[in-house]
Amino acid sequence: MKRLTIVISLLALLVGTAYAQTKIDFFEAFSGPRQQWIQDRANEWNKQNPNYEVVVTPKSSYRDTLNSAILAARQGNPPALVQIFEVGSQQAKDSGLFVPVGSIPGAFDTSDYIKPVLDYYTIDGTVNSIPFNSSNAVMYVNNALMTKAGLDPKNPPKTYSGIIKACDALRAAGDTTDSCITFALHSWFFEQWMAEQNAPMANNGNGRDGRATQVLLTSQPALNIVNWIKELNDKGYYTYTGKLEDWNGSEAIFLQGQSMFHIDSTSEVNTITKAGKDGGWIATTAELPIADGADRAGVVIGGASVWIMKGVPADVQQAARSFIEYMTNTDNMISWHKLTGYFPVRISSINKLDQAGWFRDNPNYAVAFNQLLQTKSSTATAGALMGPYPQIRTIIEEAIQKVLNGASVDSAMNQAEQLANQALQQYNSNF
């Protein structure tokens, strides 16, 4: 690869004309410091590879990133690289617009990736995309409020009933914050709680043995989750901003000290830890609270991976993959992890961090990470594959929102299941 690059650059020099650099378009969903981090890696790589130029194009959301890439491709102008969220995987594969990373000429070594991450992005035995930002859900705890409630911040509740008891204690202590717990109204948490109970989201082996035809939203584990959210809400313990998937909104509530618990992605460890320290109330991370009596089967990988599109020249595909390999190499994954809290997806990065004592010195990062390592491999924790998963997410979120507004859990989840099944059936009828 390197030699090829040198030869090409020499040729370019010989020809002596201003050979335009070949552009490698990269659609990604981050903004702010995260986008800057990606841009920095692109600049570094561009400097080493003068014939190519990685052009980072930020999109406003995961959904928007996927849609924009598909549209661009259908208009004959596909970006080489696209960051696609985990639940978009099946659609990306079905669209036929992407090429599995492994099938691009040249070696692609998957042995360094941690297993749960690799499992998620392996469909029908092929690795389709390059793991990049991976996370799961953890609980953040406002230690000052815990102390105020007469609870031990070092020993946060681990179950649904434990959370409710802690909230009772906070109220009994005369607290006046808006709420006791906040998390974005996001189907992702529901999915995590299903996995913790070792319950699949869909039939046919969570959609991994064959196309899913049923979404399992009325199973007991599903009802456990929504019943708990309803109880929290009825007691006035839960709050959110009223918007679906409003990550920042819920985080803001917690950061302003208006809530004792906050469930969020591990990718916020850095932001929240810092804010807690600056605010003097100390934020710690804790295991995701789970349904009473559940076995703690583990969490599902969330986040996104990077896909390579068809319709770009073979050499650009190769260069694009080499850029992503560079962006996710051992050291870069370490800096990415420290910047955000996303897992380092490489075993080598983890070892290096471990040797440097990182997890010992930064327990907030360790809690999140251990949760992943302790996950038991099963169809439930591998995560579901469903074509219209993004749409089903909205259906689940709207069902929970109905419950928050007074609907009964049974009727809301029944209706959601019907809608989700219909979405699956309509999607599957394309094949």
Next chain:
Amino acid sequence: MREGTPVFRSRTTAWLLLVPTLVILVIFLYYPAAQSFVLSMYRSNLILGTRKFIGLDNFRELFTGLLAPMYRQVVLQSIVFSAAVVILGLAISMAFAMLANQKVTGARFYRLLLIWPFALSPAIAGTIFSFLFNPQVGAVNHFLRMTLGIAPRWLDNPILAFSLVVGAAIWKELGYNIVFYLAALQNIPGELNEAAAIDGANAWQRFRSVTLPLLSPMTFFLVFTNVAYAFFEVFGLIDILTKGGPVGPSALHLDNAGLTTTMIYRMYQDGFGGTGSLGFAGAQGVVLLFLVAGITVLQFRYGGRNVHYGGGS
């Protein structure tokens, strides 16, 4: 009649003058309108790039399928929303315009202050309101916390969110309505009011019997532009302020859709908001086209030769 005596004879020139307008109208209005009907009979998936003829299934889904309760609610709340925006908005605008039309010192200055937000956009209104009413850092809740010790969650509570969107939509349109009402008021001869006063009419009677009837052609015109505004233009405001949410109370069976989701917003969500079901969105587009046609027919029927003077195409 003058229609019969045009000045120029060259047909070529005539068509050359007409062609740009006609070509654009055919390609960018007639054709897409026809395509809305065509697409409404397909099931399409933006991401898979598939398109399958399914006849009237999309309409069945809208009116009798699993999503029918959702669509019924969306249609209902669009109508309630429009009615609120039009009635309250016009009443307030008319009152403000009549105040500004009084002969007091500084009237010109007041008038200027009242009409300059004419150019305000729904997106800007949504932006300002989303900060003003931000539950944590917004000025309104700062004020309420200091005075009453409360901090309502404006975007979380369905009733508050709906009222907020109605309020923001009315506010955005005030400048526009006042401009037109002022123009109409200034055309009303002052003697009429004085004559009525001499006849012993009090202020309310003068308003009822003189001003209101004279303003009615303008009110009529504004009703239609405001209906169009409430149905279509308000999209940007909703997209920024509430994104169509939150769902209404289940007790009132208003939990099948976000309470601030209007018909156009739902169409956008289905067609472009992630799922990319262009066909399903197309069916909603057809429903909206019939609605616009109905409103336009009403307008021409009862409006006589009133001028259509909206933004629009």
Next chain:
Amino acid sequence: MATRTASARQRRPKTRWLIHLLLIVSCLVVTGPILFALIKATQPTTQVISASLIPGAQLWHNVSNAWVQADLGIYMRNSFIIAFAVTFGKTLFSLMAGMALVYFRIPFKPVVFGFILLTLMMPTQVLIVGLFDLVSKQAPPTWQALFSWIAHPLAPTPYGFNWSNSYWAIIVPFLASATGVFLFRQHFMSIPLSLADAAKIDGAGPLRFLMSILVPMSTNTIGALAVIQFVYVWNQYLWPLVIIRRTDRQVVQVGLNLIISQGQDTDWGLVMAGAIVALIPPLIVFMLLQEQFMRGFALSSEK
């Protein structure tokens, strides 16, 4: 009786103060939120989210930050290009069509006029579904493809203009206007015919007639239409949101939402600065053409 008349003409001071009070309240209602945005746009970041309503000195800082870092400058440039192109094109084409409809002999004139008027029933917002494919799909690769497309107008659009992410997508579909044609037609019909006849006797061709007689006599109508169209195009939101997917081509209305959702925490000072800046151009156009606007309107509403 006599006292009543007097009170109607010259109000008692009490009533006058009441009117002043009510006027001040109404002005506050109308301009209050904008004033609030303006004040917040002047405050430093730490103060913006506080309750303080005292203007700060950071207006320039906020505006320039929004302009450069949050891409406000790019959004404004895009909106300017589009708004000017559409306003100019639409006015010109409407003027031409209006002239053809009044001063030329055309077969089936009422049909042609009706055909134009009928598009009042087709607001672009409703058409986005049909318009989207047409504007964004790839152009037909061969002539045969083009012909087969035209031959089957009722099949789902197979090709398009390939204009997504380009200015064309938000300019061209808006260059024709039933409202504009209607306004000019009404206005031309109110111009005494003798003027046109005189021009013809002078030997003026249609172009000279348009430029030296019709345009000067239509400044009010042109002004009114320009205001409406400029404001309309400047404030467009839905269509650019759907068809433009690159930030460097996005218009300022959608851009505002992008600035809000940029980064972890919304920088409200920046956002308010953006809102104020985005409001200024249509405001200037309205203020400049306000007189023509009012007169152009009064004229046509008499019809």
